[in-house]
Amino acid sequence: MKCALIIPAWVPEDIFSSKTAGSQINYWQPLGTLYVASGLLASGHDVKFLNGAFMTHEEILKDIKEYNPEFVGIYSTTFGWPKAKKTASDIKKIRKEIFICAGGPYPIAMQEQCLHDTGAEGIDAIITGEGEITVPEVLGKIQRGNSLEGVEGVVYRKGETTIKNPPRPLIKELDSIPYPARELLGNKNLYIPPPATYRRRPVAVLITSRGCNRRCIFCFQIDRYRKNGIRYRSVENVMNEIDLCLKQGFREIKFIDDTLAADYDRAMGITREIKARKLDFTWFASACVNQVDKPLLQAFRDAGCWAILFGAESGVQKNLNKIRKGITLEQTREAVRSAKKAGLKVFTPFMFGIPGETFEDGLKTIDFACELDPDVANFHAITPFPGTDLYDDIAEYGTISSDLTDFTYQGAAFIPDTMSRDLIRRLRSIAFRRFYSRPRYLVRRFLGIRNLNDLKASVKGLKSLFHLWTRSDLFTPETPEPDSGSEPKKTPANP
Numbered sequence: 405m406k407c408a409l410i411i412p413a414w415v416p417e418d419i420f421s422s423k424t425a426g427s428q429i430n431y432w433q434p435l436g437t438l439y440v441a442s443g444l445l446a447s448g449h450d451v452k453f454l455n456g457a458f459m460t461h462e463e464i465l466k467d468i469k470e471y472n473p474e475f476v477g478i479y480s481t482t483f484g485w486p487k488a489k490k491t492a493s494d495i496k497k498i499r500k501e502i503f504i505c506a507g508g509p510y511p512i513a514m515q516e517q518c519l520h521d522t523g524a525e526g527i528d529a530i531i532t533g534e535g536e537i538t539v540p541e542v543l544g545k546i547q548r549g550n551s552l553e554g555v556e557g558v559v560y561r562k563g564e565t566t567i568k569n570p571p572r573p574l575i576k577e578l579d580s581i582p583y584p585a586r587e588l589l590g591n592k593n594l595y596i597p598p599p600a601t602y603r604r605r606p607v608a609v610l611i612t613s614r615g616c617n618r619r620c621i622f623c624f625q626i627d628r629y630r631k632n633g634i635r636y637r638s639v640e641n642v643m644n645e646i647d648l649c650l651k652q653g654f655r656e657i658k659f660i661d662d663t664l665a666a667d668y669d670r671a672m673g674i675t676r677e678i679k680a681r682k683l684d685f686t687w688f689a690s691a692c693v694n695q696v697d698k699p700l701l702q703a704f705r706d707a708g709c710w711a712i713l714f715g716a717e718s719g720v721q722k723n724l725n726k727i728r729k730g731i732t733l734e735q736t737r738e739a740v741r742s743a744k745k746a747g748l749k750v751f752t753p754f755m756f757g758i759p760g761e762t763f764e765d766g767l768k769t770i771d772f773a774c775e776l777d778p779d780v781a782n783f784h785a786i787t788p789f790p791g792t793d794l795y796d797d798i799a800e801y802g803t804i805s806s807d808l809t810d811f812t813y814q815g816a817a818f819i820p821d822t823m824s825r826d827l828i829r830r831l832r833s834i835a836f837r838r839f840y841s842r843p844r845y846l847v848r849r850f851l852g853i854r855n856l857n858d859l860k861a862s863v864k865g866l867k868s869l870f871h872l873w874t875r876s877d878l879f880t881p882e883t884p885e886p887d888s889g890s891e892p893k894k895t896p897a898n899p
Contacts, residue, residue, distance in 0.1 A: 405543055406450045408473040409437050412480070412487040413456035413464055430598045431457050433609040435660070436508070436535070437479050438584035443536035446582050449475075449543060453588040461491065468495055475543055477535075478527070479508040482789055482811040485518070492526045500525065503546055505539065507531035509624050510808075513791030515559045516566050529560035533626045534572045536581055574632050578614060579641040583648060592653060600780060601751070603686045603710055608654035612642045612674065616662040618692070619728045621793040622755075622786055623662075634666050639673045646678070650685060657687045665691040665700060672700060675707040686710050693739035694731050701739075701746040711749035711779070714739055719772025720765045723758045727786075733772070740776050750778040755786040755813075756831045759794070759801035759820050766823075766831040773839055779848075783835040784813035785828050794818065 416429045434455070441451045452471050454464050468476070476495055480488035492504050504527050511518045511530045518530050529552060531538050538557040545552055552560045557572030575581065589595060592606035616625055617633040627633075649657060665671045671691075678687075689704065690713040704712065716736050718724050724731060736752075743750050754773055756766050773781045788795040788804055789811060798804045802820040810817040816828045839845065 405475055405547060406452075406471065406473040407444050407475045407477065407543070408452045408454060408468060408471060409441055409444075409477045410454045410464060410479070410491060411437065411456045412478065412484055412491045413459055413461040414484060414487060430601075431595050432597070433584075433586065433589060433595045434479060435584055435609050435611060437477075438586060438588065439581065440477060440507070440535040440539050441585035441588055442582035443540050444543070445585055447540040447543070449540070451585070451588065453585075453590075455589075456487075456491075458594060461487075461494075464491065465494055465498065469498055472499070473502060475546065476502055476504045477531075477539060478504065478506045480506055480510050481508060482510040482513075483809050483815070484508075485510050485521075485808050489522050489526060492522055496525050503528050505529045505531050505542065507535050507539075510790060512626060513624065513789070513795075516568060519559060519561055519566050524561065524564075527561075529558055532557045532559060532571060534575055537575065538572055574615070574627060574635065576632075576635060578635055578637040583645050586649070586652060597658060597688075601688070601711070602656055602658075604655040606654045607656045607658060608649040608652075609658050609660055610642075610645060610649065611660050612637050612664065613661050613666070617666070618662070618730055619793075620730075621727050621759075621797075622788070624789050624791045628791065636667060636670060639670060639677055642674055643677050643681070646683065646685070650683065655685055657685055659687060659689040661690065663692040663695055664689040665695040668695065668700065672703055675700075675703040675709075678707040679703075683708070688712070690715070691739075692731065693735045696739055696742065698742045698746065701743050701748060705746045705748055709748060711751060712743050713751040713753070714743075714778075716752040716773070716776065717755050718758060718761075718765075719754070719769035719775075720761070723761050723765060723769075726759050726761075737776065740778060749780070750776075751780045751782075752776060752778040753782040753784060754835070755784045756835075757786045757816060757818055757820055757823060757828045760822055761820055762822050763827050763831065766827075767834075770831070770835045770838055773835065774842065777844070781835075781839050783832050783839075785816040785832065786818055787811055787813055787815070788818045 411434055437453070441453060444451050452473065454467055456464060478488050478491055488506060492506065495502055495504060506518060506527045507530070512532050515530050515532060519527060529542065534557055538555065541555050542552060542558060545555060551562065552558050552569070553567070554569065556570050559566065559568045586608065596602065596605060596607060613634050613636045615627050615632060615634045616623065617630055619630065646657065685708060687709050688711045689709060693714050701712070714736060717727065717729055719733065721733055740750050740752070752773065754769050756769070786794070788798055794801065798818070802818060805815070805817040809815065816825045819825050819828070
């Protein structure tokens with residue numbers, strides 16, 4: 405069958421302020437969609453990938469008309485759901501016989517609600533997990549003219565009735581999954597992380613495990629109750645994918661596991677293999693501060709890792725306890741110290757608006773960020789994504805926005821009883837100004853310029869800093885016309 409997999413059209417201003425987007429914008433490879441594509445290709449289907457990061461809504465529809473697929477899969481986050489609905493509706497207007505599925509964090513969390521939202525002339529089914537197996541099975545049913553009865557991991561429309569099939573068991577043998585179909589990406593250089601967060605390009609995104617055994621209240625996981633813990637790929641399987649990425653021309657890899665160090669010995673095994681094979685690439689990873697030590701971080705550095713992200717989240721212990729982070733402030737201090745000694749660049753995201761947090765707590769978090777002095781700090785608003793404990797228990801913690809476009813780390817969709825949306829925005833503004841205006845930081849950034857990419861990132865950062873000091877409304881959303889389906893003409897990102 406002819407299949408089209410779509411990321412609906414979006415523009416940076418949907419997420420970031422137009423004044424700071426240049427230093428924040430990123431175009432991640434959509435790994436989940438590429439995994440689905442690989443499953444379809446392995447089953448003998450023809451696949452076209454349309455990425456709305458680089459296309460307008462009209463351009464996507466034009467390609468659909470020309471390609472004339474029998475099946476369309478649409479990926480959606482929470483904030484992107486209005487655009488996903490419109491994309492589905494407009495594709496049905498092109499040819500109503502096209503079978504449309506939706507997947508991604510928001511459809512997985514909301515399921516029947518998503519089918520109800522789109523009506524009969526929209527999405528036909530929701531894929532609720534493990535799309536590499538589920539989507540090819542759905543297509544097999546469609547080809548044979550059968551209903552989707554019995555297909556695990558599907559919620560579908562049957563006339564006026566919504567049918568919810570049992571969930572699909574999680575894939576345990578991750579080595580059995582084909583590697584993501586990165587060949588569908590087109591120009592690899594368009595897919596770049598934010599400025600200053602990569603050393604070489606093109607950059608590949610790679611995940612060596614699935615799931616998480618931690619219970620943070622803001623984290624979305626398909627394995628909601630952590631019954632399966634973390635599912636790991638073998639070191640050999642990971643190394644084979646790294647080899648493939650290098651053959652495809654990628655020069656840096658971002659490991660996007662929730663924490664690469666959850667299995668200490670396995671993480672050490674991966675680093676030793678990378679070093680033993682003398683592979684020529686740089687890499688970036690994330691880890692939890694209570695899962696690393698000096699030997700592991702030094703092994704990372706010796707194997708080509710140049711930066712590591714630690715989810716610091718807050719500088720107040722009671723706030724860490726409230727979000728069930730499972731770490732202490734001292735563990736964060738020690739991890740950052742050890743990473744710096746190993747020669748790694750350190751990235752630490754923080755969040756404001758934690759349940760029970762006060763404005764004074766937020767100021768302490770800013771102090772903590774300055775004390776840690778990482779190379780890059782980010783300051784988000786905690787977001788109650790559907791499918792998380794924070795979302796489910798919202799009445800206990802505060803209030804929630806009814807506007808799905810607020811559901812980004814920039815949008816302050818959740819307001820705790822102890823603060824206001826304006827105070828959260830104010831904290832974010834103070835945090836960015838204080839952290840990035842420190843003479844110590846500015847001198848280090850200037851002395852760290854080594855190439856044109858570093859220079860471009862620094863210039864963009866200075867522009868953002870200027871707007872932080874001159875615009876009091878920088879974190880107030882720039883409201884676009886809702887559901888217009890039309891974005892400004894897009895020019896491919898200049899990496």
